[in-house]
Amino acid sequence: MTxxxxxxxxxxxxxxxxxxxxxxxxxxxxxxxxxxTLRLFVIQSLLLAVSATAIGIGTHSVxxxxxxxxxxxxxxxxxxxxxxITVGGEIYGxxxxxxxxxxxxxxxxxxxxVFFGFFISERLFLTISVPEFTILNLPVGIACVLxxxxxxxVRREAIAQLMGLLVMENAVxxxxxxxxxxxxxxxxxxxxxxxxxxxxxFGLLIRQIHRKLGxxxxxxxSALGER
Amino acid sequence: MGRSxxxxxxxxxxxxxxxxLVEGILAKFEEMVQSKxxxxxxxxxxxxxxxxxxxxxxxxxxxxxFRAAPYFAFSMPIFVALLIPVLTNYPLFFAFMGDMLAVxxxxxxxxxxxxxxxxxxxxxxxSIGASRSRMVSFLAEPVFMMVFFTVSFVxxxxxxxxxxxxxxxxxxxxxxxxxxxxxxxFLMLFLADENRIPVDNPHGxxxxxxxxxSKYLEYSGRGAALIKWGGAMKFMVLAIVFCNxxxxxxxxxxxxxxxxxxxxxxxVFGKLFLFLLVLVAIETNLSKLRLFRINEFLxxxxxxxxxxxxxxxxxx
Numbered sequence: 032m033t034x035x036x037x038x039x040x041x042x043x044x045x046x047x048x049x050x051x052x053x054x055x056x057x058x059x060x061x062x063x064x065x066x067x068t069l070r071l072f073v074i075q076s077l078l079l080a081v082s083a084t085a086i087g088i089g090t091h092s093v094x095x096x097x098x099x100x101x102x103x104x105x106x107x108x109x110x111x112x113x114x115x116i117t118v119g120g121e122i123y124g125x126x127x128x129x130x131x132x133x134x135x136x137x138x139x140x141x142x143x144x145v146f147f148g149f150f151i152s153e154r155l156f157l158t159i160s161v162p163e164f165t166i167l168n169l170p171v172g173i174a175c176v177l178x179x180x181x182x183x184x185v186r187r188e189a190i191a192q193l194m195g196l197l198v199m200e201n202a203v204x205x206x207x208x209x210x211x212x213x214x215x216x217x218x219x220x221x222x223x224x225x226x227x228x229x230x231x232x233f234g235l236l237i238r239q240i241h242r243k244l245g246x247x248x249x250x251x252x253s254a255l256g257e258r
Numbered sequence: 259m260g261r262s263x264x265x266x267x268x269x270x271x272x273x274x275x276x277x278x279l280v281e282g283i284l285a286k287f288e289e290m291v292q293s294k295x296x297x298x299x300x301x302x303x304x305x306x307x308x309x310x311x312x313x314x315x316x317x318x319x320x321x322x323x324f325r326a327a328p329y330f331a332f333s334m335p336i337f338v339a340l341l342i343p344v345l346t347n348y349p350l351f352f353a354f355m356g357d358m359l360a361v362x363x364x365x366x367x368x369x370x371x372x373x374x375x376x377x378x379x380x381x382x383x384x385s386i387g388a389s390r391s392r393m394v395s396f397l398a399e400p401v402f403m404m405v406f407f408t409v410s411f412v413x414x415x416x417x418x419x420x421x422x423x424x425x426x427x428x429x430x431x432x433x434x435x436x437x438x439x440x441x442x443x444f445l446m447l448f449l450a451d452e453n454r455i456p457v458d459n460p461h462g463x464x465x466x467x468x469x470x471x472s473k474y475l476e477y478s479g480r481g482a483a484l485i486k487w488g489g490a491m492k493f494m495v496l497a498i499v500f501c502n503x504x505x506x507x508x509x510x511x512x513x514x515x516x517x518x519x520x521x522x523x524x525x526v527f528g529k530l531f532l533f534l535l536v537l538v539a540i541e542t543n544l545s546k547l548r549l550f551r552i553n554e555f556l557x558x559x560x561x562x563x564x565x566x567x568x569x570x571x572x573x574x
Contacts, residue, residue: 043433050435050569054442054562061558135557142561149572167435170572 041089042163048082049171052205053145056175059198060141060182061134063127068194069111072201076106079201083208086164095208097216101223102204109227110197114190117234121190121247128188131250137185144181148174165209172206175199187250189237193230200226263351265519269344270336272523273498277335277490278302280497280530287538288461302490306483314479320378327368327375328477328484334368335491342418342495343502345522347426347512349419357416358406361499365451365492369395372485376473383465387472390549394450394457394469397556401447404563408440409504412570418503426507439566441504446559448500450552452493455541457552469549494530501529 055075062068080099087095114122130137152170156162179202182195204222207214241247282299289296298304316325338361340352356364373392376384410416412431413424425432450457453470465472474485502510506529511522547555 039429043429046433046435047438050438053435053565054439057558057561057565061554134554138554138557138561142564145565146568149568153572171435 038089038163041085042167045082045085045089045164045167048078048085049167049205052078052082053171053174056178056198056202057138057141057145059194060178060185061138063134065122065124065126065128065188065190068128068191069114069122072194072197073107073111075198075201076102076110079106079205079208082168082205086168086208089164092213094213094216094219098204098208098219101219105223105226106197106201110230113227113230114234117231118190118237118241118247121237121241128186128191129248129250131185131187137181141178141181144177145174148177168209169206172202172204172209175202175205178202187248189233189240189247189249192249193233193237196233197226197230259351261514265346266340266350266352268519269346269350270339272344272526273335273339273491273494276527277494278306278487280494280534281490283531284534284537287534288541291538291542302486306487309478309483309486310480312479314481316481317379317476319380320375323371324375324378324476325481327371328481328488330368330371331488332484332491333488334364335488335495337364338495339491342499343422343510344498345511345519345526347423347510348514349417353417353419358410358418358421359416361418362402362406366395368488372473376476379476381476383468383472383475386466387468387470387475390469391453391473394453394552394556397553398447398450401443401556401560401563404560404567405440405444405447408436408563408567408570411567412436418499422503422507422510425504432507434570436566436570437504439562439569443559443563443566444500444504446555446562448496449540450556450559452496454537456544456547456555459546497530497533498526501533502526505533 052075055071055078059068059071059075062071080102083095083099083102087093087099132140149170152173155169156166176199179195179197179199182198183192184195186192186195237247240249244252279299279302282297282302285301286296286299340350341356341361369391373388376388378384406416409421412434413421415421415424425437431437449455453460458469458471459467460470462468462471465475474482477485509522509525509529511518
């Protein structure tokens, strides 16, 4: 790979961000604390912003710098805020969330999913034009989409499932930043505005569930019953 | 040749003499963070000196294992210090005598002897501590293996000096995701292996909750001093592997004069100092895990390491 020195530094930053991105996604699968999940999501969004900035400077794309700004505004600031308003007590109360599987089992399965994601993304490399960023972001992004989906599947808790959805969203951005660095800004803004609204709707739904049932453990809602 | 051997012995001397200081500084920092005054940084030297003066009491029911274990615990870190880059950038006299698997083997040997010694005296707390620390170490074993395989796969060698060079001179590898994942996995392994806080509380004095410390309850006098000193050296050696080989492979002596070696000592000590700060931050922010959650902690570190392996195999 023959790239100029400054681009190499940017690739280094991107590599650091993608390694930590993967690590944080794994941590979201493994953690038991509700508040920790939210904090990890915020960290993950910051890493997404770092990666987008690095790629934006590296490929001279202003759009990605805008994306980085939008990510910080929506995911780091507004999503936690919206969640605090709607379901604050559920998140900021220190409590543990349960899973359908034990944590070691879900970690092993998560590892399998990551391999699968890497395996698929290797097939996609052939068609890519800017290799040095894509080779980092695309596999990590696809693997983290799978990890987010896995989080939605195994958690029995509505807020944790929302976190899984948000992780998937982050991961799609992460993979997309490398492939489509010149996506119109309008599309980015549309996607970004959707996110707090989605969080708001979800939060209100969770609050309603909580008000009706006194719990947000949606995993236990499989049986019908009369109250 | 002769100089290479001499430098190798200087490395051992550095580990031997500075290890209690490293442990003393860590203890002092932790107390300071908790708004206490804390013992002097030289307290560990005083403890070792005091214990060396005292008489040793050995139960008449114990076998030779109990008497031999402190010497193993004391000498294995010294052997390891011969094999790893403590101060120099280039391989020294004994560098090719053993690789990283040999390092793991030497620590495993002393660890298992100490465990046997703990069972040997039929002190119930010793047996509890022994079985618990075996549990932690057999969970840590696959992580150890994976870390070494990943690291040596990237470097193309299992000799610590060559691994250090391959990290130090290639920014492509250094900033690669597999390197960062290996560093995280090794840090978690370090915490488990050294009985630090998310796995075990090194400051606890309650025998039923101990993992690492209860193995040494029966030792007194010289045996206790050697075990304490050996533990400090093991801590320092692993921290040096972490700093000099994995995280910051710079700042080591590359010249072959005595002055170069001596100027490397403050650099290495500075790196250890920063590492101790990180360790203090981890230890004061986390609380000890329940015993049956240790497998989750080490399982997570195994998966992280597996991921590092796959990432490096895929060439990402």
